[in-house]
Amino acid sequence: MATITAANREAHWHKTRNLMIGHLVIWFIFAFVVHWFAPQLNKISFLDFPLGFYMAAQGSLIVFVVQLFVFAKQQDRIDREFGVAEED
């Protein structure tokens, strides 16, 4: 196994951290911000649902699920780019 240089580790961790922050920003929006404005959103109709209710009952949940599959893919790409992924 090739050794991994310190610079490589640093660059890998830098990208990993940015990816984490990016996903947590999305998470924060759909976990908290959207529901803070639920009364206002409820005035909008989506698929026949009041939107504020819809986001709490389905919308945020769908975002979380999709987000995690995308996250797994993205992190794996970063790991491979810096040669720190596990051998297949």
Added chain:
Amino acid sequence: MAFFKKGSSFVENLPKIYGLYTGGFLLFFALMAISEKFGMSAKTIGIMFVSFTVVIYAVIGWLSRTMQVDAYYVAGRQVPPVFNGMATAADWMSGASFVAMAGGIYLGGHAYLAFVVGWTGGYVLVATLMAPYLRKFGCYTVPDFIGTRYGGNLARFCAVIVLVIASFTYVTAQINATGTIAARTLGIPFHIGVWIGLLTILLCSMLGGMRAVTWTQVAQYIVLIIAYLLPVYWMSIKQGFGMFPHLEYGEAVHRIMQLEVADKVGVLLPTAADMAQVHATFPGLKALTVLQATPGEGPIAAWRFVTLAACMMIGTASLPHILMRYFTTPSVRAARVSVAWSLLFIFLLYFTAPALATFTKLQLLDPNLATSIIGKSFAEVSALPWIQNWSHIGMVALKDFNGDGIVQINEFFIRGDIVVLATPEIAGLPYVISGLVAAGGMAAAMSTADGLLLAIANALSHDLYYKIIDPKAETRTRLIVARVLLLVIGALGSLVASFKLTGILGAVAWAFCFAMSGLFFPLVLGVWWKRANRAGAIAGMVVGLATGSWYLYMVKWGGMVPWWGMDDLRFGMVGATASLVAMVAVSLMTEAPDKETQAMVDEVRIPRGKTILASSH
């Protein structure tokens, strides 16, 4: 029997094995449906459903027995991501999710959806901050990580204490739920039901540890998800909302919003005197007073929503019985993918719960449906079989307070916990569905109880006994100690559960708050902040747990006014904040961790290479 033994052929055959199992279960369901047509009694069907499924779990537990350390603690680290996802989903969705959540939404409306958002969003934290790194570490238990990352027995010991407090609070609620279901379907007293429940739980985990729990949890997931989805599809088709209820129940929500105005929900409230009269004979019942889809106005309501969601999310990412499921995957990459699968499987139930609550409410309110009760005469409604069955055991009540002979919204009382269990009867579905739902609830409570008991027993046997008390203990002794502990803790849990000290849902929310108060920051910062050291971690765990417990005590029993509306369900907010402040301050005031520890953190951050701890330790 080659089933459930170590080896690649077993892993390759998993889809076939569980495919056959699912087919077999559906066949059993069909058989019961036919038997019902030929006159099998409702009670016999219930007993058949619960005992048939429990026997299957026990057989899987027996086939998975092992005397190897890594099989016992981490299922040999060979569980494929999709199956680990199903096992985690079963581990996760407890009696509270299955039995109580839809009922909570039925009574609590939008505010209650904070649980739905919180119990799914937490997995984003698990995937991005925790699971892959803990997997790379190669630990057997969560305190194993704390003990190795920060070094020293004291840090490990603190983690064991937090784990035991959080998980024990949680497990009593689950044993309570298994006892309740066993008692109702088998027709035995609750305190005996609790011990029978425990027996079935131990059958699944005693002999095979994590390996046995993994494969029974997959089986339990399949039963519980079928049991949850089937009645909703059935009702949706019956009520004319089509084959895709999740997309189409918006119309039902609108219809309820109209009926809420007509029936004066939230306007026509039961008076305090009326409530006292109901509670004198039937404690815990509630009338419908909250609107289904309309959130409370103003910043206080919004703040209460987001703080509850935050507690459930951060708690999710700190609960050891969930984190340890990701120790069982074959690789770091698999651990990440597995979190995504877990959430998908959990999502299937959680996005159905609001639909179930909506359809059930419509069944009761909509005068166009034959099943409705609001606006009908008392004589007619009290003659309904489901009203009689459930009011007989004090779960439903009707009182004609204004004496007009018509059932009004403030004259019908129900216990939230029974909405899911009673829905098939309310909607007039055949009894075979009720039997299925009982089996599903049993599966949900059993699988969570198993995961929790194992988390506690493993922490005590591995971290306390092997790592701290007797590091020279032989494998055989370690595994025997682990099993004895499992038995003792299960018995203690049942004893506490049989006193019925807490409701199911309250105890669950407390468990989350305990876990986040003590463990969240020591775990996250252990990976993400190299500067975090032993003194800081110990301070974080001790101060977090102590502050959280103090706040809980003061708000619940000490008569203190909650800060910014954060009641006893949200005490984790206070505990976790104290934990963060203490951990950062103490870490900065003491010396940075040594070179070796820093190098260890570097290794944890990349997937490649050996785990930090040897594969068998």
